[in-house]
Amino acid sequence: MSEIKKILTISKFTIKEVIQSKILFNVIFLGLFLLLITAIAFKFTYGSPSRIALDFGLGTLSLSAIGISLFMGISLISNELESRTIYMILSRPVKRSSFIIGKYLGLALVVLLNIAILATLTLSVFVYTGGDISSLIIFSLVYILAEALLMLSLVGVLSLITNKVMTVILAITIYVIGHAIAAAKTTTLVKITPALAKLLDFYHFILPGFYKLNLKDLVLYDQKVSDLYIYGNLLYACLYIFFLTFLSIFIFNRKNLD
Amino acid sequence: MLFKLFYMITFKNVTKIFKSELFTKPFQALDDLSFEVEGGKVTGFLGANGAGKTTSLKILMDFVRLTKGEVEFSKELGNTNHEIFQNIGFLPERAYYYPHLTGREFCYYMGGLVGLTKNEVNQKIQQWAHKFKIEFALDRKVRTYSKGMLQRIGFLVTLLHDPKVIILDEPLSGLDPIGRKELKDIIVEVKELGKTVFFSSHIVSDVEEVCDRVIFIKDGRLVYQGGVQEILDKSDSLVTEIKYLENERIQTLEVSSSLKSQKLQELIGSNKEIVSVNNKRLTLEEIFYKV
Numbered sequence: 422m423s424e425i426k427k428i429l430t431i432s433k434f435t436i437k438e439v440i441q442s443k444i445l446f447n448v449i450f451l452g453l454f455l456l457l458i459t460a461i462a463f464k465f466t467y468g469s470p471s472r473i474a475l476d477f478g479l480g481t482l483s484l485s486a487i488g489i490s491l492f493m494g495i496s497l498i499s500n501e502l503e504s505r506t507i508y509m510i511l512s513r514p515v516k517r518s519s520f521i522i523g524k525y526l527g528l529a530l531v532v533l534l535n536i537a538i539l540a541t542l543t544l545s546v547f548v549y550t551g552g553d554i555s556s557l558i559i560f561s562l563v564y565i566l567a568e569a570l571l572m573l574s575l576v577g578v579l580s581l582i583t584n585k586v587m588t589v590i591l592a593i594t595i596y597v598i599g600h601a602i603a604a605a606k607t608t609t610l611v612k613i614t615p616a617l618a619k620l621l622d623f624y625h626f627i628l629p630g631f632y633k634l635n636l637k638d639l640v641l642y643d644q645k646v647s648d649l650y651i652y653g654n655l656l657y658a659c660l661y662i663f664f665l666t667f668l669s670i671f672i673f674n675r676k677n678l679d
Numbered sequence: 680m681l682f683k684l685f686y687m688i689t690f691k692n693v694t695k696i697f698k699s700e701l702f703t704k705p706f707q708a709l710d711d712l713s714f715e716v717e718g719g720k721v722t723g724f725l726g727a728n729g730a731g732k733t734t735s736l737k738i739l740m741d742f743v744r745l746t747k748g749e750v751e752f753s754k755e756l757g758n759t760n761h762e763i764f765q766n767i768g769f770l771p772e773r774a775y776y777y778p779h780l781t782g783r784e785f786c787y788y789m790g791g792l793v794g795l796t797k798n799e800v801n802q803k804i805q806q807w808a809h810k811f812k813i814e815f816a817l818d819r820k821v822r823t824y825s826k827g828m829l830q831r832i833g834f835l836v837t838l839l840h841d842p843k844v845i846i847l848d849e850p851l852s853g854l855d856p857i858g859r860k861e862l863k864d865i866i867v868e869v870k871e872l873g874k875t876v877f878f879s880s881h882i883v884s885d886v887e888e889v890c891d892r893v894i895f896i897k898d899g900r901l902v903y904q905g906g907v908q909e910i911l912d913k914s915d916s917l918v919t920e921i922k923y924l925e926n927e928r929i930q931t932l933e934v935s936s937s938l939k940s941q942k943l944q945e946l947i948g949s950n951k952e953i954v955s956v957n958n959k960r961l962t963l964e965e966i967f968y969k970v
């Protein structure tokens with residue numbers, strides 16, 4: 422039996438377990454919340470209700486995708502160890518790398534499903550209120566997916582080297598700094614303090630720049646964006662996700678499962 | 680007929696030292712531990728809690744890396760890790776599995792990982808589920824299972840791919856007497872199919888009941904390995920229980936049979952009234968308590 426088949430089996434039952442655990446119910450609640458907020462915002466807005474719908478929709482979508490990635494990523498290994506299912510799986514002829522890839526693949530598809538449901542709702546309200554779907558809007562959805570998968574792989578690595586609480590704290594810190602770093606570099610304090618600038622450059626080099634995956638402002642203000650910018654940042658996200666996945670496999674292959 | 684001994688698993692001078700925390704002293708869980716698991720037999724792996732049984736099994740399954748030593752599998756299981764693990768069924772201790780999958784889905788999952796189709800898994804379920812008395816719960820979610828039901832579904836899943844060696848970590852813990860009896864019967868049945876069973880337990884009477892061989896460890900070191908009957912015969916397992924009256928109360932004295940006459944003479948000499956004298960064989964548990 423090929424490793425690909427085993428990876429697909431692991432991801433299939435990971436999806437099944439998540440769906441049957443009703444975690445995705447939160448997506449339905451979020452969707453209803455989104456509709457409610459949009460309806461309230463309409464009452465206080467004049468001129469561009471579709472933009473408001475898009476603004477709320479993309480914001481909720483992004484937060485929900487990050488939340489789900491964080492929540493599922495921290496339990497990538499710890500839940501399997503607590504329930505001892507990892508011992509059942511790895512006592513079969515399954516490579517540790519196949520287990521990690523299978524779990525990531527399954528969780529990534531759950532994140533995709535979550536985004537697809539909320540995106541359908543957001544775009545429906547947007548179109549209903551008179552908006553036109555542009556390619557930039559579609560790219561912003563792809564960016565939200567890339568950002569969530571980057572978060573998932575980051576949390577996966579952290580969960581292999583530290584406990585659940587530290588994983589959450591570190592992941593949220595890296596996420597917030599990853600979004601703020603570009604703006605921080607433009608502040609006067611950083612400009613007049615070369616050491617601080619170097620520190621930020623070093624941080625930028627090592628840890629993920631989440632700000633690169635934020636197209637929402639550009640979408641809302643209908644700004645023109647070059648293809649190089651769009652595909653360049655997507656390539657950056659993909660390479661980072663691959664790097665973190667390989668790092669997870671590297672760590673997991675050496676980890677004592679005690 | 681020439682009978683040739685063959686070992687399915689050989690532990691050679693295995694040492695395991697845990698040094699996980701930065702400022703804590705390293706902990707030696709296993710100390711130069713060597714033993715063999717014979718093919719086609721049921722071998723009990725005995726030791727008190729913390730003796731190193733689970734660590735040994737985790738090293739055996741490559742979940743935990745050893746510090747020193749070697750673990751060898753028989754060529755009969757295969758030459759590569761892939762082949763070897765295809766021929767091993769492992770049941771971890773106190774497993775909870777996937778709470779939101781049904782028992783049947785869990786079987787499909789584990790069967791899928793060893794290349795079984797849904798139909799093949801269903802055939803195996805049909806073969807074993809009634810023996811484990813779990814068929815009524817197969818379509819229920821695992822989170823609704825009792826501890827005994829979790830052990831049963833876990834054991835069933837361990838047998839799905841028809842492994843040659845079955846390794847069970849405390850399979851009988853937490854079960855009621857009927858459940859223990861049923862699982863012990865299945866262990867014997869599995870052995871009769873020609874499988875090798877290696878299971879850990881801290882309950883000596885269970886091991887005595889179903890095992891041909893026993894490996895006893897203490898503080899990560901081997902204390903005894905060999906046949907169950909052998910240790911019962913070899914040790915001073917025949918004792919005499921003497922009951923006598925002292926201050927109008929019945930006292931009980933246990934002495935080894937070789938000292939029976941001497942002790943009786945001493946008691947009679949000191950004017951004690953002998954109430955009864957009975958010969959009794961020590962159980963494996965009592966022998967290990969003495970160790």
